[in-house]
Amino acid sequence: MADLQPVRGTHDLLPDALAKHDHVSTTAQKVAGTHGYDKIATPIFEFTQVFDRTLGDTSDVVTKEMYTFEDRGGDSITLRPENTAGVARAFMSNGLTQNVPCKYFYSGPMFRYERPQKGRLRQFHQIGIELIGAAQPIADIEVISCGAAILESLGLKNINLELNTLGDQESRDGYRKTLIDYLMDFKDKLSEDSLNRLEKNPLRVLDSKDEGDKVIVKDAPIYSDHLNQESQDFFGKVCEGLKAAGVNYTLNPRLVRGLDYYCHTAFEFTTTELGAQGTVMAGGRYDGLIKTMGGPQTPGVGWAAGIERLSMLANDPAAKQRPVALVPLGEVAELKALSIAKHLRSEGLRVEMGYGGNMKKRMTRANKINAYAAVVLGEDELAKGVAGLKNLDKGEQTEVSLDQLAIALKDIQS
Ligand code: ATP
Numbered sequence: 001m002a003d004l005q006p007v008r009g010t011h012d013l014l015p016d017a018l019a020k021h022d023h024v025s026t027t028a029q030k031v032a033g034t035h036g037y038d039k040i041a042t043p044i045f046e047f048t049q050v051f052d053r054t055l056g057d058t059s060d061v062v063t064k065e066m067y068t069f070e071d072r073g074g075d076s077i078t079l080r081p082e083n084t085a086g087v088a089r090a091f092m093s094n095g096l097t098q099n100v101p102c103k104y105f106y107s108g109p110m111f112r113y114e115r116p117q118k119g120r121l122r123q124f125h126q127i128g129i130e131l132i133g134a135a136q137p138i139a140d141i142e143v144i145s146c147g148a149a150i151l152e153s154l155g156l157k158n159i160n161l162e163l164n165t166l167g168d169q170e171s172r173d174g175y176r177k178t179l180i181d182y183l184m185d186f187k188d189k190l191s192e193d194s195l196n197r198l199e200k201n202p203l204r205v206l207d208s209k210d211e212g213d214k215v216i217v218k219d220a221p222i223y224s225d226h227l228n229q230e231s232q233d234f235f236g237k238v239c240e241g242l243k244a245a246g247v248n249y250t251l252n253p254r255l256v257r258g259l260d261y262y263c264h265t266a267f268e269f270t271t272t273e274l275g276a277q278g279t280v281m282a283g284g285r286y287d288g289l290i291k292t293m294g295g296p297q298t299p300g301v302g303w304a305a306g307i308e309r310l311s312m313l314a315n316d317p318a319a320k321q322r323p324v325a326l327v328p329l330g331e332v333a334e335l336k337a338l339s340i341a342k343h344l345r346s347e348g349l350r351v352e353m354g355y356g357g358n359m360k361k362r363m364t365r366a367n368k369i370n371a372y373a374a375v376v377l378g379e380d381e382l383a384k385g386v387a388g389l390k391n392l393d394k395g396e397q398t399e400v401s402l403d404q405l406a407i408a409l410k411d412i413q414s
């Protein structure tokens, strides 16, 4: 029987759970649409280099979390752990580099080999937006505002926007040196992961989840003290613009994004309502990404948000449409019921046929599926062109002519 369980870290989405997911996704798409984003879909697997070249060989995702395999043709393939690299790849493959700015929304499954826990799965789902080809701080502001508007539409409360800047390359190079000097003093106390990152990507040490590292990092030199003027100006404009847009934030100088291609603005929308998995939406500016992938220097900014985490916090989707139960009595009526069902469905009603049993059984089923009305089709009535219409909420029954049935059903529905 063990074989019949879903793979660890994957979930079936039964209809009620899927309705919540879809609600998150469609609400987000709608709000993103009002900000000028159109939906894009890229393949769920790519050549491995799409991810390992871009995410950086020290990132958790690349070193521990990717589902990578060789396909039958001998190519190294990876199930996408995130969608920014895939969208950037699509932007280049489709020759869109002269078409900027491009604005995309996406929604779909991502795959990471992680330790499953609440809000952390191996197949999970993300929504996200990418704004490619805009270098100005107003792009960052708009991207963050769009995220905030989506979270608000979903009814999320107690959300905090944490904001930081990673500066430009020059600032990073300067800080890198200072940070390595500081961390070297703790060389024998740092975790193994952090030691590995020390040379290649010391900024990532700031992001370490190791308790011992956290103590060391607490007193590390602050990056904002090492930003060059240009980076400070850029960040200043982002902060000023967010205020103008009415988006509240708190500065978090320790916030770094886990992936290598980020620069300037980095942000996370967090909540205290999900325990350890508190980040619901995360993103930033990635001006280095497209060039790293072999394209022309093209700036970009975006975010991704986990649908599982959002679903746990979001308001409920609109209740699903209540059905009408057809209750034919006898074989002739059953055949006639098929064409009546077809007609009612074409009028937009949700019609449940029921697949057998006597009147009593069918009525029990009608109640179980929360039908608001039952249409009783007896042979004598059908011969006269009428049907019994039972309002199941009020218990009243009337006789309605078949050509008025759809109207009568819509009447009691409203
Ligand atoms: P974390 O620090 O939680 O591992 P991350 O930095 O790896 O997050 P991102 O790559 O920025 O996450 O992904 C953005 C969002 O996607 C996260 O904030 C979270 O909501 C969601 N997410 C990431 N990994 C998972 C996962 N394994 N299961 C469910 N949701 C996830």
Ligand code: MG
Residues within 6 Å of the ligand: 060
């Ligand atoms: Mg992670």
